[in-house]
Amino acid sequence: MIIRVLGCHGSELTVVDGKGGTHECRTCGFLVNEICMVDAGSVSAGLQEIEQGKIRHVLLSHAHFDHIKGLPLLADNLVGRVQNGPVKIRALSEVLDDLRRHIFNDVVFPDFTRLPTVNSAPLAYHAFDEEKAFTFDNLEVTAVRVNHIVPTVGFIVRQGDSALLYSGDTSETRRIWEVAAREPRLKAAFIETSFPNDLRDLAKVSGHLTPEMFAREFAKLGRPDLPVYIYHLKPSYRHVIAAELKRLNLPNLHVLEEDQVVRI
Numbered sequence: 390m391i392i393r394v395l396g397c398h399g400s401e402l403t404v405v406d407g408k409g410g411t412h413e414c415r416t417c418g419f420l421v422n423e424i425c426m427v428d429a430g431s432v433s434a435g436l437q438e439i440e441q442g443k444i445r446h447v448l449l450s451h452a453h454f455d456h457i458k459g460l461p462l463l464a465d466n467l468v469g470r471v472q473n474g475p476v477k478i479r480a481l482s483e484v485l486d487d488l489r490r491h492i493f494n495d496v497v498f499p500d501f502t503r504l505p506t507v508n509s510a511p512l513a514y515h516a517f518d519e520e521k522a523f524t525f526d527n528l529e530v531t532a533v534r535v536n537h538i539v540p541t542v543g544f545i546v547r548q549g550d551s552a553l554l555y556s557g558d559t560s561e562t563r564r565i566w567e568v569a570a571r572e573p574r575l576k577a578a579f580i581e582t583s584f585p586n587d588l589r590d591l592a593k594v595s596g597h598l599t600p601e602m603f604a605r606e607f608a609k610l611g612r613p614d615l616p617v618y619i620y621h622l623k624p625s626y627r628h629v630i631a632a633e634l635k636r637l638n639l640p641n642l643h644v645l646e647e648d649q650v651v652r653i
Contacts, residue, residue: 390528390548390653393420394620396431397645399455399583399597402624414624415647416455419555419579420444424526427544427555432459433466435647441466445473446525448532449480450557451541452487460512461492464501467511475502475513477525481532482516483540489514520568533568535559537596545572551653554578558621559606560596566609576653579645580607581621585629597621600633607639616641618651 396415406412416430425446426432433441441463450456460478467476478485493500493512501512517523519542522531527549532542535557543557543565552574556565558581569575583597592599598606607617617639622630631644645651 390546390551390553391422392427392553392651392653393423394645394647394649394651395420395435396647397620397622397649398627398647399581399621399623400625401455404624404627407628413647414627416458417621418459421528421546422526422548425528427546428456429460429463430455430458431647433462434459438466442470444476446477446479448530448544448546449478449484450543450555451537451539452480452484452491453539453558456558457488457492460488461498461501464493464498464511468501468505469509471509471511475510477513477515479515479517479523479530481519481540481542485514485516487539531568533565535565536562541596545569545575547572547574550574551576553653554580554610556580558583558596560593560598561602561606563609566606570610570612575612575615577616577618577651578607578610579618579620582619582630582634583621583623585626586633588626600630600637603634604637604639614640616643618643618645620645 395418398414402414403411417428418431419427423443427448502510529547531545535543537558541557544555554569582603584592586599586601
């Protein structure tokens with residue numbers, strides 16, 4: 390699998406990069422094998438038109454704005470140009486219902502699952518079941534419910550002899566670590582860490598992790614040497630969070646950056 394990091398932060402902000410320059414933090418969106426997005430916060434901002442046209446599937450962990458932000462603009466960019474059928478938006482039924490009610494409702498944005506016509510619309514909804522594997526384009530995916538403040542899943546994504554864990558937005562949880570610990574092909578984990586340790590109360594009430602909380606959750610996998618990629622840092626705290634993560638002394642811990650490419 391080839392994972393291109395279009396965005397990996399919990400908000401958008403242009404920050405000073407420590408070298409006198411600036412860095413554009415984008416919301417979460419990970420492009421897998423050029424054809425599948427895992428969350429869609431930065432799908433429109435991070436890809437050229439021809440690249441957006443290659444996308445066939447979007448896996449949504451939940452309906453929060455920073456994870457769906459690019460979907461309306463992706464649909465707008467593709468409308469009238471769909472040649473191989475609509476992009477399949479794959480999510481929990483609750484998440485798809487939220488998109489229908491609150492985003493593609495002909496008030497906030499047109500319903501691009503039926504416009505210009507039902508047969509030529511750029512988007513189509515596909516609900517999945519928890520912990521029931523489904524396949525498409527040489528990928529196999531299992532969604533596992535996690536502990537956030539809205540219905541949310543993480544994903545186990547498999548291809549060939551490799552698999553990755555994507556935690557979704559989550560606070561302290563249990564089931565996804567149990568499922569991932571039994572995955573023999575697991576080669577990497579993408580895990581959210583949103584706030585610094587001194588904002589633990591905010592992290593808990595909003596359904597997120599701090600570095601200390603992350604360390605306890607990651608230990609549940611029983612794989613301290615597993616490559617782990619941290620995402621969803623709030624940009625205003627990114628340097629503090631990164632420093633706290635470094636002090637954990639995990640051998641294969643990496644803090645993701647925009648435009649990074651990870652091969653698994």
